[in-house]
Amino acid sequence: MPDQARAIPMRPEFPLGSDPASVRKRIEMMEKLLERSFHVPGTKMPVGLDSIIGLVPVAGDIIAAVMGLYCVWEARNLGMSKWHLVRMAGNIGFDTLVGAVPVAGDLFDFLFQSNTRNLRIIRKHLDKHHPHTGIIEG
Numbered sequence: 760m761p762d763q764a765r766a767i768p769m770r771p772e773f774p775l776g777s778d779p780a781s782v783r784k785r786i787e788m789m790e791k792l793l794e795r796s797f798h799v800p801g802t803k804m805p806v807g808l809d810s811i812i813g814l815v816p817v818a819g820d821i822i823a824a825v826m827g828l829y830c831v832w833e834a835r836n837l838g839m840s841k842w843h844l845v846r847m848a849g850n851i852g853f854d855t856l857v858g859a860v861p862v863a864g865d866l867f868d869f870l871f872q873s874n875t876r877n878l879r880i881i882r883k884h885l886d887k888h889h890p891h892t893g894i895i896e897g
Contacts, residue, residue, distance in 0.1 A: 779889035782837055783881075786830050790878040793826060806869065813858050813868040820859045827851040827874050830881065839884050847877040 775781065795805035809827070812819040831847045854873035858864040885892050 777836065779837060779885055780892040782833050783885055783889075783892045786833050786878060786881055789826065789830055790874045793823065793874045794872045795875075804869075807874075809854075809872075809874060810865070810869045813865055816861070817859065820855050820864075823858070823868075824851055824855040827854070827877070830874060830877050834877075834881050834884070837881070837884065837889075839881070843880055843884065847880055850876050 793809040794807040796807045809823045850873040854871050858868040
């Protein structure tokens with residue numbers, strides 16, 4: 760049996776292409792991981808990795824910022840304007856700075872959700888310039 764037949768197929772849930780539809784899917788997956796991975800028991804409030812790792816002083820906020828900047832990098836690869844990229848980086852920077860404040864910053868991380876804000880900016884760009892990438896949610 761040739762080696763190609765024994766190769767493990769790539770997971771279709773994680774698109775690796777550089778086309779706008781693949782980029783949209785990756786950014787949406789990252790936003791969900793960072794902002795809405797699961798719900799706090801007894802509430803309907805979503806919590807993500809950003810809020811959880813933000814509880815670790817300094818290092819957690821830096822890791823969350825780097826993960827958020829990945830979406831800005833993907834947006835740059837889409838050809839988004841510098842204004843949008845600066846605005847997105849500002850959302851992450853503001854979230855990181857205020858999130859670094861003990862206790863109050865953790866609550867802010869839970870409420871501000873910079874990655875969700877950045878996803879809205881990217882979706883607006885994709886819907887305008889690449890409408891075929893839109894996903895109808897039911």
